[in-house]
Amino acid sequence: MTEDRALPGYTYGQVPRSPVTLEELEELKRTVTFGEDDAAALRRSRDILADQVEAILDTWYGFVGSQPHLLHYFSQRDTGRPIERYLERVRARFGRWILDTAAADYDQTWLDYQHEIGLRHHTKKNQTDGVDSAPTIPLRHVIGLVYPITATLRPFLQAKGASDEEVDRMQDAWRKAVLLQVALWSEAYTR
Numbered sequence: 073m074t075e076d077r078a079l080p081g082y083t084y085g086q087v088p089r090s091p092v093t094l095e096e097l098e099e100l101k102r103t104v105t106f107g108e109d110d111a112a113a114l115r116r117s118r119d120i121l122a123d124q125v126e127a128i129l130d131t132w133y134g135f136v137g138s139q140p141h142l143l144h145y146f147s148q149r150d151t152g153r154p155i156e157r158y159l160e161r162v163r164a165r166f167g168r169w170i171l172d173t174a175a176a177d178y179d180q181t182w183l184d185y186q187h188e189i190g191l192r193h194h195t196k197k198n199q200t201d202g203v204d205s206a207p208t209i210p211l212r213h214v215i216g217l218v219y220p221i222t223a224t225l226r227p228f229l230q231a232k233g234a235s236d237e238e239v240d241r242m243q244d245a246w247r248k249a250v251l252l253q254v255a256l257w258s259e260a261y262t263r
């Protein structure tokens with residue numbers, strides 16, 4: 073599999089088709105109440121967040137790193153030591169994910185990569201980066217992380233002087249977008 077040389081393991085546009093159809097994605101969007109106004113709010117957030125990606129990742133990684141039961145999933149299976157190379161490579165793809173999510177271009181290519189991300193948390197964990205870490209991440213933690221990921225985004229959305237109402241709008245769109253994605257990722261676990 074080829075990949076973006078600047079971003080090891082990022083194979084967007086080069087993965088098999090998602091078992092979820094575009095029509096089913098549209099249905100899921102309606103379930104989450106994700107509409108065009110949310111896509112527009114996400115795109116506005118992209119301009120605000122783009123130059124803050126590293127600081128956002130510091131916050132999120134700081135959170136995961138402070139929780140031994142989460143850091144476990146980035147650690148060597150036998151020694152329990154965090155694998156720095158794994159943390160770094162995933163962090164870079166996570167940064168790209170922030171921008172992809174905010175671009176809100178949720179087409180077939182995006183949908184396919186969602187299934188790949190689900191697999192990477194489950195049966196394909198460790199393969200992309202060639203590591204020997206915990207074999208899979210329990211779905212309960214993936215669902216549970218939706219709250220801290222979206223709550224901690226707020227100060228970054230506020231950083232460029234947007235009104236409280238606009239920050240609420242963008243944060244709500246982010247909550248829906250992350251929930252939507254985790255719902256798609258759950259397919260890899262439940263099929």
Ligand code: HEM
Nearest residue numbers: 142145162165166169192197198199200209213214217218
């Ligand atoms: C809302 C919840 C979560 C989000 C948004 C999220 C986001 C991501 C993203 C964007 C990637 C990289 C995808 C790629 O390869 O392009 C990733 C990979 C990864 N995430 Fe998560 N994640 C979540 C939950 C969790 C949890 C709870 C853990 C547990 C510590 C975790 C650990 C990992 C690990 C270890 C990888 C690398 C998997 C591999 O070996 O390929 N994630 N995550």
